[in-house]
Amino acid sequence: MPTVIVGAVKVTHVSGNGTINVGDVLQIAPKSTAKTNSGGGGTNTGDFLQTNTLLSVTNSFDPDISDANNKANN
Structure with missing residues (x-):
């Protein structure tokens, strides 16, 4: 399903284990x-x-x- 973002998106910091998702996703599982x-x-x-x-x-x-x-997520 498409994503419509109305307004501004501010991402200040994403570390090596971070996840940013904009759009369709089935599953996001943590690695740590x-x-x-x-x-x-x-x-x-x-x-x-x-x-x-x-x-x-x-x-x-x-x-x-x-x-x-x-x-099991690694």
Whole structure:
């Protein structure tokens, strides 16, 4: 199915494992996974950004063994 984009598209950064898709796609599967723990407002990105965080507590306790399995996607 064709894709019609109305307006501007701004791509600021794509790393080696990133994927940008504009158009038809059947399946996009990740080739790698990662986990990041950050506090409130820690990973905000954008133009003219302002964050006001009075108190931030990050709980990084993770009792499970595996979060995302992508071994078959390589």
